[in-house]
Amino acid sequence: MHIILTGTGLVGAIALDAMLNDEAIDKITIVSRKPVPQAEGQAKVTVIVQKDLAVYSDEILEKLKGAHGCIWTAGPPLMAVTRQEYEYAHIELPVIAAKIFATLNDKFNFVYVSHDGCHDARAVWIFDVKARAEERLFQLHHDTSKRLTIKTKGGIEEEEALPSLVLYCIRPALIDYSQHEAIKPWLKPLPLAKKWTNGVILPLYRFLGLTSILGSSEELGQAMKDLVICDGQDVDVAGASPEGRCMGAVGMRNWTKERDDKMKDMTVYKQQEATAAA
Numbered sequence: 001m002h003i004i005l006t007g008t009g010l011v012g013a014i015a016l017d018a019m020l021n022d023e024a025i026d027k028i029t030i031v032s033r034k035p036v037p038q039a040e041g042q043a044k045v046t047v048i049v050q051k052d053l054a055v056y057s058d059e060i061l062e063k064l065k066g067a068h069g070c071i072w073t074a075g076p077p078l079m080a081v082t083r084q085e086y087e088y089a090h091i092e093l094p095v096i097a098a099k100i101f102a103t104l105n106d107k108f109n110f111v112y113v114s115h116d117g118c119h120d121a122r123a124v125w126i127f128d129v130k131a132r133a134e135e136r137l138f139q140l141h142h143d144t145s146k147r148l149t150i151k152t153k154g155g156i157e158e159e160e161a162l163p164s165l166v167l168y169c170i171r172p173a174l175i176d177y178s179q180h181e182a183i184k185p186w187l188k189p190l191p192l193a194k195k196w197t198n199g200v201i202l203p204l205y206r207f208l209g210l211t212s213i214l215g216s217s218e219e220l221g222q223a224m225k226d227l228v229i230c231d232g233q234d235v236d237v238a239g240a241s242p243e244g245r246c247m248g249a250v251g252m253r254n255w256t257k258e259r260d261d262k263m264k265d266m267t268v269y270k271q272q273e274a275t276a277a278a
């Protein structure tokens with residue numbers, strides 16, 4: 001199974017680590033603005049370096065054709081760009097890519113990395129951006145009954161659903177990667193705001209057991225990887241969103257506990273069992 005990955009920061013490193021360790025995935029194509037040291041020497045990974053993640057030449061589309069899905073983690077932190085660039089990168093870019101990637105296969109799983117609580121805290125601009133991104137992406141999801149109620153001020157432009165597009169949103173908040181040794185060599189130096197979050201907020205939440213928005217990087221990697229390889233079913237665990245297409249920290253924790261059973265129904269694992277039995 002061929003999976004596309006964008007973004008090679010913390011969440012991208014977590015996604016790549018999870019996919020490298022799953023035999024169901026035999027090909028990973030990373031579309032990145034820069035070379036990816038974590039991918040070096042990994043036989044199943046190809047890196048396509050290109051500046052603009054919105055533009056795909058025929059030659060590149062040929063290389064991506066047949067992919068089963070994409071984990072979209074690309075998205076700058078607020079302090080790195082202007083507000084306009086931030087909105088473009090978190091909303092327009094994945095919408096453009098989802099439309100293009102939907103042409104690669106009859107069914108294409110697009111796993112967008114959003115943020116926990118983004119619909120409940122829209123007064124905070126960065127959460128509103130993620131909520132708007134989800135509203136836009138949900139319009140493209142093949143099943144129109146799953147569309148989110150539009151709460152964007154002034155509404156959003158209505159778009160046609162894409163019959164091949166299968167959307168999931170993964171919503172981490174505080175990501176605890178303190179025990180995740182495999183990704184540590186590949187992480188870039190943290191900006192000041194992230195150092196504060198990692199050095200003070202995260203240990204405090206961990207100490208106090210405030211786990212509603214705190215999740216481990218291993219759970220996040222597992223959830224992103226399982227959703228991108230699955231057959232597109234709704235997620236049915238406590239803490240998943242009501243329409244069954246999104247998981248935040250609590251949903252991911254429950255998914256990790258129950259996924260062994262739930263993934264048995266997925267075609268990819270049935271095929272593996274059949275091959276092993278033959």
Ligand SMILES: NC(=O)c1ccc[n+]([C@@H]2O[C@H](COP(=O)([O-])OP(=O)(O)OC[C@H]3O[C@@H](n4cnc5c(N)ncnc54)[C@H](OP(=O)(O)O)[C@@H]3O)[C@@H](O)[C@H]2O)c1
Nearest residue numbers: 007008009010011012033073074075076089113114172173
């Ligand atoms: N980290 C968290 O705690 C956390 C929590 C909740 C949600 N999220 C969400 O998860 C996603 C990834 O976060 P992260 O922590 O992995 O971020 P990160 O470490 O800052 O990495 C960001 C990635 O996005 C790429 N990128 C930045 N601007 C881009 C642009 N204009 N076009 C294309 N690619 C661009 C970067 O590429 P270059 O290397 O080329 O710059 C990098 O690969 C974001 O959407 C974020 O909102 C993160």
